[in-house]
Amino acid sequence: MSVIIITEQSENKIKKQSLESISYGVAIAKQLNLDAFALVMGATDENLSYLGNYGVKKIIHQKNIGAANSDNKVATKLISEICTQHQAQIIIFSNSLFGKAVAPRLSVKLKAGLVSGAIKLPETGNSFSVKRSVFSGKAFADVKISSPIKIITLNANAFETMKSSDANAEIVESNIEVPAGTINIIETKKNEGTVSLTDAETVVSGGRGLKGPENWGMIEELAKALGAATACSRPVADSNWRPHHEHVGQTGVAISPNLYIAVGISGAIQHLAGVNRSKTIVVINNDPEAPFFKAADYGIVGDAFQVMPKIIEAVKNLG
Amino acid sequence: MKILVCISRTPDTTSKISFVDQNTKFNSDGVQWIINPYDEWYALVRAIELKEKDPSTIIHLINVGSIDNEAIIRKALALGGDEAIRINTNNDDAYFISHQIATIAKDGYDLILTGKETIDHNGSSIGGMIAEILDSNFISLATKLDIENNQAIVTRESEGGEEKIAAPLPLVISCQKGMAEARIPNMRGIMAARTKPLKVSEASNTECLTTINAFDLPPAKAGVKLIPADTPELLVKLLREEAKAI
Ligand SMILES: Cc1cc2nc3c(=O)[nH]c(=O)nc-3n(C[C@H](O)[C@H](O)[C@H](O)COP(=O)(O)OP(=O)(O)OC[C@H]3O[C@@H](n4cnc5c(N)ncnc54)[C@H](O)[C@@H]3O)c2cc1C
Numbered sequence: 334m335s336v337i338i339i340t341e342q343s344e345n346k347i348k349k350q351s352l353e354s355i356s357y358g359v360a361i362a363k364q365l366n367l368d369a370f371a372l373v374m375g376a377t378d379e380n381l382s383y384l385g386n387y388g389v390k391k392i393i394h395q396k397n398i399g400a401a402n403s404d405n406k407v408a409t410k411l412i413s414e415i416c417t418q419h420q421a422q423i424i425i426f427s428n429s430l431f432g433k434a435v436a437p438r439l440s441v442k443l444k445a446g447l448v449s450g451a452i453k454l455p456e457t458g459n460s461f462s463v464k465r466s467v468f469s470g471k472a473f474a475d476v477k478i479s480s481p482i483k484i485i486t487l488n489a490n491a492f493e494t495m496k497s498s499d500a501n502a503e504i505v506e507s508n509i510e511v512p513a514g515t516i517n518i519i520e521t522k523k524n525e526g527t528v529s530l531t532d533a534e535t536v537v538s539g540g541r542g543l544k545g546p547e548n549w550g551m552i553e554e555l556a557k558a559l560g561a562a563t564a565c566s567r568p569v570a571d572s573n574w575r576p577h578h579e580h581v582g583q584t585g586v587a588i589s590p591n592l593y594i595a596v597g598i599s600g601a602i603q604h605l606a607g608v609n610r611s612k613t614i615v616v617i618n619n620d621p622e623a624p625f626f627k628a629a630d631y632g633i634v635g636d637a638f639q640v641m642p643k644i645i646e647a648v649k650n651l652g
Numbered sequence: 653m654k655i656l657v658c659i660s661r662t663p664d665t666t667s668k669i670s671f672v673d674q675n676t677k678f679n680s681d682g683v684q685w686i687i688n689p690y691d692e693w694y695a696l697v698r699a700i701e702l703k704e705k706d707p708s709t710i711i712h713l714i715n716v717g718s719i720d721n722e723a724i725i726r727k728a729l730a731l732g733g734d735e736a737i738r739i740n741t742n743n744d745d746a747y748f749i750s751h752q753i754a755t756i757a758k759d760g761y762d763l764i765l766t767g768k769e770t771i772d773h774n775g776s777s778i779g780g781m782i783a784e785i786l787d788s789n790f791i792s793l794a795t796k797l798d799i800e801n802n803q804a805i806v807t808r809e810s811e812g813g814e815e816k817i818a819a820p821l822p823l824v825i826s827c828q829k830g831m832a833e834a835r836i837p838n839m840r841g842i843m844a845a846r847t848k849p850l851k852v853s854e855a856s857n858t859e860c861l862t863t864i865n866a867f868d869l870p871p872a873k874a875g876v877k878l879i880p881a882d883t884p885e886l887l888v889k890l891l892r893e894e895a896k897a898i
Pocket residue numbers: 539540541542543565566567568569580581582583584585596597598599600601602603604607617618619620623635636637638665689
């Protein structure tokens with residue numbers, strides 16, 4: 334019996350979010366006295382044995398994945414075969430686009446209870462339960478899984494990557510035949526901006542307080558200096574000051590970075606719903622009564638146009 | 653073309669979240685209930701737009717829930733849709749709910765639309781589960797949808813961008829922002845909704861794989877540390893040395 338962690342790659346390298354999932358899966362394996370295996374799909378530029386450092390015993394490397402990256406039906410079939418072959422008792426995904434598309438399917442295929450958006454290690458005493466975020470980040474639920482096989486998708490930035498040994502993992506090639514898919518990709522488009530919002534550790538976000546799109550230079554400059562992604566409130570996206578994919582909140586993207594810096598955003602409940610899982614929240618707003626200050630860790634009551642240039646300078650001087 | 657739109661009932665986005673019965677139940681005192689915004693604004697309204705383009709389209713709504721849900725089902729019918737089905741059971745397990753929906757969805761629907769997630773459970777799992785039960789394709793987090801030559805042309809979010817894809821029908825799609833613009837029901841819609849069929853059927857026998865033991869609320873923030881506006885560099889210092897965030 335094993336814990337299998339389903340990893341994802343970006344540009345043929347294991348993603349950071351997958352390293353978090355690996356660390357999480359390894360910790361569960363320890364709790365239950367199981368072996369932790371990682372599944373890597375597709376060609377890679379890395380020598381995967383380094384994943385042993387994170388406590389993984391074996392890497393299952395399935396190079397030929399056909400359409401599994403774009404067709405979740407194909408991916409589900411492939412992953413379910415591998416999980417069955419390796420007697421997976423617990424299967425870990427990142428709560429990413431891929432995890433959201435495949436984990437529910439796999440849940441049905443393997444009749445395995447699914448907890449999505451986990452934020453903590455499970456309790457594994459008499460029963461198996463996992464804490465997840467609910468009510469758009471305003472509460473948590475402790476959810477019991479009663480089926481023999483269990484699937485968990487882990488929220489980004491909820492569990493720290495942990496190197497626990499200097500051992501190398503054994504790499505096992507897997508050669509399962511991948512069925513053809515029926516989904517055809519006609520066109521792909523990349524968003525502008527270098528850091529993707531959901532993966533970002535730091536996010537700098539602007540609201541209507543910035544008055545207009547012409548004033549976003551300071552948001553971008555601070556983001557650049559911090560290696561951060563940029564985001565915005567809903568009215569900003571609705572007025573087309575910023576692209577829609579930057580809209581965070583209840584009806585936009587939900588994020589949980591280490592650091593969220595909100596500039597000229599009032600902190601409406603629907604905005605908070607998408608960002609309240611951030612570890613540290615900084616609010617810059619000229620209205621001391623802005624509700625966002627109640628949810629913030631650090632705040633400056635002041636005019637963004639005065640304050641931001643000084644912050645940018647101080648960050649640049651950090652070295 | 654036959655479309656099934658899955659709608660869920662959720663607390664209004666401004667609801668205060670608290671729990672009763674030793675934190676095992678959501679406290680619905682004074683809560684206003686709405687159609688889950690993703691289901692309403694994106695899935696349902698897009699289905700209505702497709703029907704406006706091709707009036708032969710049939711739209712059915714489905715909700716899994718108790719009789720308390722009928723107010724929001726009528727509201728959904730007021731926006732559009734030909735009839736609604738309510739499966740009379742109260743349950744939180746996605747596996748169970750998906751199987752209930754699938755018993756209806758297997759009857760000749762070309763498109764099954766869900767919202768991206770509900771704003772109370774945030775599971776994002778019903779669409780994928782229904783697709784697997786029906787052995788059909790699933791496109792998650794779609795931002796655009798059109799039907800051309802009997803196949804769906806869908807744009808979906810991808811890692812750091814978007815993808816336009818073509819997929820054969822039948823198809824399950826989870827819908828998010830971009831799909832359509834929110835609408836308000838008009839008087840004619842509200843009147844018509846009163847007489848549209850709302851069928852009730854009992855739940856089929858399916859196992860539950862998960863149960864909620866208890867809820868809890870995040871600890872209150874310690875309180876904001878305010879930094880004077882004339883020394884913003886102090887903020888940067890604190891973020892580095894105290895919060896270790898940069
Ligand atoms: C069902 C529903 C869903 C919603 N979903 C979302 C969502 O997902 N995301 C979202 O963001 N919103 C959402 N909203 C909208 C939300 O209620 C707020 O209207 C919105 O978040 C406000 O955006 P804002 O803070 O940018 O603008 P405002 O509320 O206009 O706030 C601007 C702020 O900037 C400050 N300011 C002004 N000038 C300056 C200056 N010079 N320097 C510093 N500060 C300044 C002001 O004091 C004010 O606090 C939703 C609403 C509903 C009803």
